[in-house]
Amino acid sequence: MNTKINNLSIFTSGSENNRSIIFVHGFPFDHFMWDAQIKELSEELFCVTYDIRGLGESPAGDGQFTIESFVDDIETIINELKLKMPVLCGLSMGGYISLRAIERMEKKFSAVILCDTKALVDDNEGKKKRADGIKAINENGVEKFVSQFVPICFSENFMSKNEAEYKKVMNRSKSSSPVGVKGCLLAMAGRTDTTSYLSNISIPSLIICGEEDKLTPPEVMRKMADKINGSNFVVVKGAGHMAPVEKASFVNEKIAGFLQRVNR
């Protein structure tokens, strides 16, 4: 089902009587990146995904976003859909949002799944790259920015062996709103560091990382996982930053197994 909540495009699948899970996509993608998870997991779970403000079908408005406002959006979705203790699953930027959501309101969630993400903030180099990205979009357009950014997110193997699927993802990203993409870059540059909260997380957690992730590599994610009590850490062989897209069946198996083990 497709619905609108506070101008956000929301997509739900599965029975509302089942345990719910909210999927938060990465940048500069949209809800579509979770398609393989929704297809397989919606038999057992009430799957909720949405387009982060400014990306996919959710309008950018004035583009003045913060990670805090993205967390507000998650809270609104939980309230409006009356979700009871959903699982929160975020990838990369979706993971930054998920980590901050857990820090702000952990009691609302029953478990967290963090894919290819980190608790750390951008260092100065990273902040300058965000600024360069905004400049590049202003000067050359969003399509060019996206066509240079997206390949960093996938393993070489996936791009060469799954040309059609890769092209589809790329084309969706290319059609993103420039205001939305720039707004997300600023929001990520201005995010807070959630590292100090990691040792306080008391809900079950699954940490998933593509073996070839260039943006949030396994050594960075392992350090994060080590700080979370009882976390489950999984490396996805042969996958890059977009592990749930690149190795969907393996990732789905890990998510389903984890949720069975931590069933409420």
Ligand code: MLT
């Ligand atoms: C993402 O996949 O969401 C982005 O790579 C995150 C980032 O640029 O920090």
